[in-house]
Amino acid sequence: MLKPTGDLSASGRMGSEVVEVGRVTLQTIAEHVGVSRMTVSNAFSRPDQLSEDLRARILTAADDLGYAGPDPAARALARGRTGVIGMVLTNSPKDAFTDDVAVGFVRAVAGSLADEGYSLVLLHSSHDSGVVPARDVAMDGAIVYSCAPAVSAFAALRERRLPIVNVEGSPLPGVPDVGIDNASGAYEAAKHLIDLGHSRIAIVVAALDIDDVPASETALDTGSLTIAGRMDGWMRALDEAGIVPRVVGTPALGIDAVLRERIDRMLDDPPTAVLAFSDLAALEVMERARGRPPRPGAALHRGLRRQPLSARVSPALTTVRQDVDAKGRAAVRALLGVMRRDELAPAPPLLPTALVVRESTSRPSGAPG
Amino acid sequence: MLKPTGDLSASGRMGSEVVEVGRVTLQTIAEHVGVSRMTVSNAFSRPDQLSEDLRARILTAADDLGYAGPDPAARALARGRTGVIGMVLTNSPKDAFTDDVAVGFVRAVAGSLADEGYSLVLLHSSHDSGVVPARDVAMDGAIVYSCAPAVSAFAALRERRLPIVNVEGSPLPGVPDVGIDNASGAYEAAKHLIDLGHSRIAIVVAALDIDDVPASETALDTGSLTIAGRMDGWMRALDEAGIVPRVVGTPALGIDAVLRERIDRMLDDPPTAVLAFSDLAALEVMERARGRPPRPGAALHRGLRRQPLSARVSPALTTVRQDVDAKGRAAVRALLGVMRRDELAPAPPLLPTALVVRESTSRPSGAPG
DNA sequence: CTGAAAGCGCTTACAG
DNA sequence: CTGAAAGCGCTTACAG
Numbered sequence: 001m002l003k004p005t006g007d008l009s010a011s012g013r014m015g016s017e018v019v020e021v022g023r024v025t026l027q028t029i030a031e032h033v034g035v036s037r038m039t040v041s042n043a044f045s046r047p048d049q050l051s052e053d054l055r056a057r058i059l060t061a062a063d064d065l066g067y068a069g070p071d072p073a074a075r076a077l078a079r080g081r082t083g084v085i086g087m088v089l090t091n092s093p094k095d096a097f098t099d100d101v102a103v104g105f106v107r108a109v110a111g112s113l114a115d116e117g118y119s120l121v122l123l124h125s126s127h128d129s130g131v132v133p134a135r136d137v138a139m140d141g142a143i144v145y146s147c148a149p150a151v152s153a154f155a156a157l158r159e160r161r162l163p164i165v166n167v168e169g170s171p172l173p174g175v176p177d178v179g180i181d182n183a184s185g186a187y188e189a190a191k192h193l194i195d196l197g198h199s200r201i202a203i204v205v206a207a208l209d210i211d212d213v214p215a216s217e218t219a220l221d222t223g224s225l226t227i228a229g230r231m232d233g234w235m236r237a238l239d240e241a242g243i244v245p246r247v248v249g250t251p252a253l254g255i256d257a258v259l260r261e262r263i264d265r266m267l268d269d270p271p272t273a274v275l276a277f278s279d280l281a282a283l284e285v286m287e288r289a290r291g292r293p294p295r296p297g298a299a300l301h302r303g304l305r306r307q308p309l310s311a312r313v314s315p316a317l318t319t320v321r322q323d324v325d326a327k328g329r330a331a332v333r334a335l336l337g338v339m340r341r342d343e344l345a346p347a348p349p350l351l352p353t354a355l356v357v358r359e360s361t362s363r364p365s366g367a368p369g
Numbered sequence: 370m371l372k373p374t375g376d377l378s379a380s381g382r383m384g385s386e387v388v389e390v391g392r393v394t395l396q397t398i399a400e401h402v403g404v405s406r407m408t409v410s411n412a413f414s415r416p417d418q419l420s421e422d423l424r425a426r427i428l429t430a431a432d433d434l435g436y437a438g439p440d441p442a443a444r445a446l447a448r449g450r451t452g453v454i455g456m457v458l459t460n461s462p463k464d465a466f467t468d469d470v471a472v473g474f475v476r477a478v479a480g481s482l483a484d485e486g487y488s489l490v491l492l493h494s495s496h497d498s499g500v501v502p503a504r505d506v507a508m509d510g511a512i513v514y515s516c517a518p519a520v521s522a523f524a525a526l527r528e529r530r531l532p533i534v535n536v537e538g539s540p541l542p543g544v545p546d547v548g549i550d551n552a553s554g555a556y557e558a559a560k561h562l563i564d565l566g567h568s569r570i571a572i573v574v575a576a577l578d579i580d581d582v583p584a585s586e587t588a589l590d591t592g593s594l595t596i597a598g599r600m601d602g603w604m605r606a607l608d609e610a611g612i613v614p615r616v617v618g619t620p621a622l623g624i625d626a627v628l629r630e631r632i633d634r635m636l637d638d639p640p641t642a643v644l645a646f647s648d649l650a651a652l653e654v655m656e657r658a659r660g661r662p663p664r665p666g667a668a669l670h671r672g673l674r675r676q677p678l679s680a681r682v683s684p685a686l687t688t689v690r691q692d693v694d695a696k697g698r699a700a701v702r703a704l705l706g707v708m709r710r711d712e713l714a715p716a717p718p719l720l721p722t723a724l725v726v727r728e729s730t731s732r733p734s735g736a737p738g
Numbered sequence: 739c740t741g742a743a744a745g746c747g748c749t750t751a752c753a754g
Numbered sequence: 755c756t757g758a759a760a761g762c763g764c765t766t767a768c769a770g
Contacts, residue, residue, distance in 0.1 A: 025747055036757045041749065050755060068528035072507035073451060074747035076442040077762050083505060084453075084490060097476035107466035110491050117498030119506050121453060121490040122479050129486030136452060137488050138441035138507065159437035394763055405741045410765065419739060443763035446746050 024067045032061045044070050076138055085113055085335065086123045086142035086162075088134060088153045101324060102145065105167070108328020109143060116336060125153055132156055141339050143167060143331050148223060163338040167331050170225045176338060178331045178348055182226055185320035185353030186233025186275070192318070192355055193273045194241045198364050201245045202271040203234060204263060204281050208249035212266050215245045224253065227277055234275050246271065255284055263288055272364035279310045279319055286315075286360065315359035322353050393436045401430045413439050445507055454482055454704065455492045455511035455531075457503060457522045470693055471514065474536070477697020478512060485705060494522055501525055510704050512536055517592055532707040536700050539594045545707060547700045547717055551595055554689035554722030555602025555644070561687070561724055562642045563610045567733050570614045571640040572603060573632060573650050577618035581635050584614045593622065596646055603644050615640065624653055632657055641733035648679045651686055655729065684728035691722050 022028075030037045035058070042049040043058040050058075062069075076082040087109060089096035096102040110120045123133040123142065134142070134153035141163035144154060149170050157164050166172055168179045193201060203215065207224035208231075215235060222228050238245055248266045250259035259281075267289055276282035310317035330348050391397075399406045404427070411418040412427040419427075431438075445451040456478060458465035465471040479489045492502040492511065503511070503522035510532035513523060518539050526533050535541055537548045562570060572584065576593035577600075584604060591597050607614055617635045619628035628650075636658055645651035679686035699717050 023747090027747080037747090038749075038758085039756060041747095042756085045749075054755085066528065068525065068530075069504050070749090071446075071747055072505055073442065073445040073449075074762090075749075076507055077440075077446045077764085078747075078749040080442075080749095080762070082442060082507065083500060083502075084507075097472060097479070103466055103472055110466070110493065114493035114496050115498065117496065117500035119490050119492060119500075119502045121488050123488060124479065124483040127483050127486065129484065131452060131486035131488075133452075133488045135438050136441055138445055138451065138453075156437065159435070161437075392763090396763080406763095407742085407765075408740060410763095411740085414765075423739085439765090440763055443746090444765075446748085447763075447765040449746070449765095 024065045026070065029058060029062050029065060029067055032065065033058050041070065073138075081140050082138045083118055084121050084137075084139045085118045086121050086134065086137060086139040086157075088123045088125075088142060088144045088147055088151070088157075090146045096145070101322075104324035105145060105328050105331075108325045109332055112329045112332035116332065123153060125151070135160070141335050143335055144169060145331075146226070163335060165331055165334045165338065167327065168226055170223075176334045176348070178327065178334050179226075179350060180322045180327065180353050181350035182229030182353075183233035183236070184350075185322070185355070186230040187237045188233075188353070188355040189318070189320050190234045190237035190275055192357065192361065193275065194237060194243065196273075196361060196363050198271075198273040199241075199243050200271040200273070200364070201238065201243060202266055202274045203231070203245045203247045204259070204274060204276040204285060205231065205247065205249040206255070206259065206277055206281070207251070207253055208247075209251040210247050210249040211262050212246050212248050215247050230277060245275070254278075255281055260284065260288070273361070279317055282310075282317055282319070282360070310356070310358065318358045318361040319356050320353045321356045323351065326351055393434045395439065398427060398431050398434060398436055401434065402427050410439065442507075450509050451507045452487055453490050453506075453508045454487045455490050455503065455506060455508045455526075457492045457494075457511060457513045457516055457520070457526075459515045465514070470691075473693035474514060474697050474700075477694045478700055481698045481701035485701065492522060494520070504529070510708050512700050512704055513538060514700075515595070532704060534700055534703045534707065536696065537595055539592075545703045545717070547696065547703050548595075548719060549691045549696065549722050550719035551598030551722075552602035552605070553719075554691070554724070555599040556606045557602075557722070557724040558687070558689050559603045559606035559644055561726065562644065562730065563606060563612065565642075565730060565732050567640075567642040568610075568612050569640040569642070569733070570607065570612060571635055571643045572600070572614045572616045573628070573643060573645040573654060574600065574616065574618040575624070575628065575646055575650070576620070576622055577616075578620040579616050579618040580631050581615050581617050584616050599646060614644070623647075624650055629653065629657070642730070648686055648688055651679075651688070651729070655684075679725070679727065687727045687730040688725050689722045690725045692720060696720055 026037045026040045030040045033040070035054070039050060039054070040058055040062075043055045043062075047055060072083075087106065089102060089106070090099075096106070106120075106122075113120050118140070121133075121137055121139060123137065132152070134156035139162065142157050144151075144157070144164055144166050146168045147154060147166075149172055154172075164175055166175045166177050169177070171177055190201075205222070205227050207227050208222040215238070222231070234245070246266065248259070248262045250256050250262070252258065263285055267285075270289065274282065274285050276285060310319040330351060334348050395406045395409045399409045402409070404423070408419060408423070409427055409431075412424045412431075416424060441452075456475065458471060458475070459468075465475070475489075475491075482489050487509070490502075490506055490508060492506065501521070503525035508531065511526050513520075513526070513533055513535050515537045516523060516535075518541055523541075533544055535544045535546050538546070540546055559570075574591070574596050576596050577591040584607070591600070603614070615635065617628070617631045619625055619631065621627065632654055636654075639658065643651065643654050645654060679688040699720060703717050
């Protein structure tokens with residue numbers, strides 16, 4: 001009394017589909033070679049479970065039948081893992097891909113993930129299409145980059161109980177954080193200016209709605225952990241030196257018209273040095289400090305893409321450098337940690353920064369450095 | 370006589386796992402609410418198939434039980450679609466992410482895909498890990514960007530019979546091509562130089578091992594369709610004008626030491642104008658033509674990331690511009706076409722280019738433009 | 739508007 | 755070294 005279990009599906013399909021042979025599956029090959037389905041499975045997934053010879057025969061048959069290997073979707077369901085890791089980028093990938101640091105991070109993560117056999121899927125925020133990738137895409141874990149805790153993708157990810165790590169974001173209970181040490185980098189930068197002899201210092205930030213207010217009156221009410229960290233570092237150094245900086249900021253997350261206008265007004269009574277929240281912001285200030293509005297024409301350039309912006313401009317910018325590659329690696333390592341032992345991996349330490357002193361900073365004399 | 374089909378798995382799991390409640394699935398919710406599994410499925414996937422009221426009750430129960438929605442992996446298997454599209458980048462994503470055009474393309478594709486409800490997964494080439502994403506990642510189709518036909522990912526994708534489109538690659542039977550019209554862009558550029566009065570013209574290419582040979586002696590034996598197309602355009606215009614250019618090239622796919630050396634030697638007897646295969650190559654020539662080796666120091670800059678490289682340098686580069694966003698959109702549209710009707714969608718026409726004349730080209734007199 | 743049946747294609751223990 | 759059993763969690767027609 002033969003149980004027809006195995007044959008049913010195959011013959012059923014053959015019967016209903018007249019012309020096409022139907023999809024080739026493990027079963028098809030098994031029948032062809034005269035072994036069971038799981039032996040074929042083993043031939044592909046656990047070579048040590050069968051003889052060299054049998055495996056060779058199976059693989060040959062598979063090749064002849066045009067079988068490309070076990071179906072990834074079926075395998076994912078059976079194994080409970082997909083080999084795919086998701087990444088949520090600030091807003092959508094579209095925005096993030098215009099930011100050098102973000103692109104560098106994606107690149108580093110993709111590389112580290114590849115080393116571990118994982119692929120990276122980009123998760124856009126929910127859309128008109130009705131699809132919410134954080135909820136609907138099959139994956140084994142996710143990296144959330146520079147997102148506010150309120151971002152909806154976060155909720156979806158957590159509800160699925162997927163392993164996640166939070167990169168350059170606000171701390172969240174139960175989620176490992178990866179990021180650079182903004183505070184100490186900022187501290188160093190401020191210290192550098194102070195050591196040069198500056199005392200009339202201005203701070204330019206984003207994510208903070210402030211129009212040229214002395215820092216002492218400033219409530220650090222920013223939603224950006226990154227900027228909060230930098231503010232902390234700057235203020236600590238300035239406090240130690242007894243300096244009260246002026247602060248200019250915009251509620252936006254980056255440089256916008258509001259910030260430009262406030263910078264311009266601030267420059268009417270220029271400080272001798274400026275601490276800015278990004279290289280782009282520093283450049284903006286420098287351009288506005290000399291012949292504003294910035295002249296589009298003249299541009300001399302070299303260094304191309306490999307060089308960071310700060311090094312390509314003139315005067316070259318003193319800046320706080322971060323190791324984006326290391327950040328990508330740290331994020332992947334942290335995520336893999338969470339994925340492997342189900343318990344919480346110890347949060348990796350904040351990544352160090354390095355102050356890179358270039359031409360833009362000098363002893364106080366005339367223009368802001 | 371009740372068939373225990375449905376209950377089996379649930380109670381079995383409950384029995385074996387003492388502490389945890391086991392995973393919450395459609396079944397769990399179905400039992401909780403007192404309906405069948407497929408009604409719960411309908412509540413999530415086909416809201417019109419059941420009453421508002423029942424649906425609300427189901428969704429509430431799901432929420433209470435911490436159910437995040439149907440498992441994507443299981444859904445993918447049952448539905449036969451994943452919602453994920455793969456992208457194979459030149460070499461690995463790591464390399465491609467240092468190329469502005471490639472990054473712009475990825476960005477555009479991710480955006481277009483998101484509009485259609487798809488997510489983008491980056492497919493690295495096979496690796497030590499043994500994982501071959503093109504073979505092992507569950508997806509509904511793939512975009513192959515700037516790859517030689519021999520790239521192994523291609524074979525894997527085709528063996529799986531996945532819908533694919535080929536972007537900026539060599540034509541492959543049965544695969545739609547998307548790309549810019551390199552030949553006509555190049556033709557325009559050469560025509561521009563000729564119209565300016567140049568006749569001593571040099572061509573600088575990659576993917577072609579040539580050391581300062583007159584074009585008439587040149588066998589266009591390049592593996593790069595892009596470069597072949599440009600050569601075609603240039604040569605057509607030059608032929609028409611009866612001009613025989615000198616050609617300098619390297620077997621590498623980009624600028625390397627070989628090319629630099631050949632450029633240097635070529636410049637010992639400088640042409641009055643140069644046609645280069647990329648903006649970077651054009652810059653390289655300009656730098657080498659004046660005070661070579663290039664001086665690292667001086668750099669004045671503006672325009673930041675939004676501006677293409679060609680516009681940021683001085684003298685600003687005359688260049689053939691392409692619409693990377695349009696290319697991304699075209700690739701997605703073509704792929705979706707293949708995915709929807711199984712038959713081959715008509716290959717979209719080559720995307721137009723535009724000659725952007727800037728400072729670097731002028732009438733012949735001294736240095737190469 | 740609701741559900742019983744069949745199936746998606748594979749893998750993981752577990753016997754032999 | 756090979757295979758029978760059970761299952762991964764969902765969905766698609768199809769009846770009622």
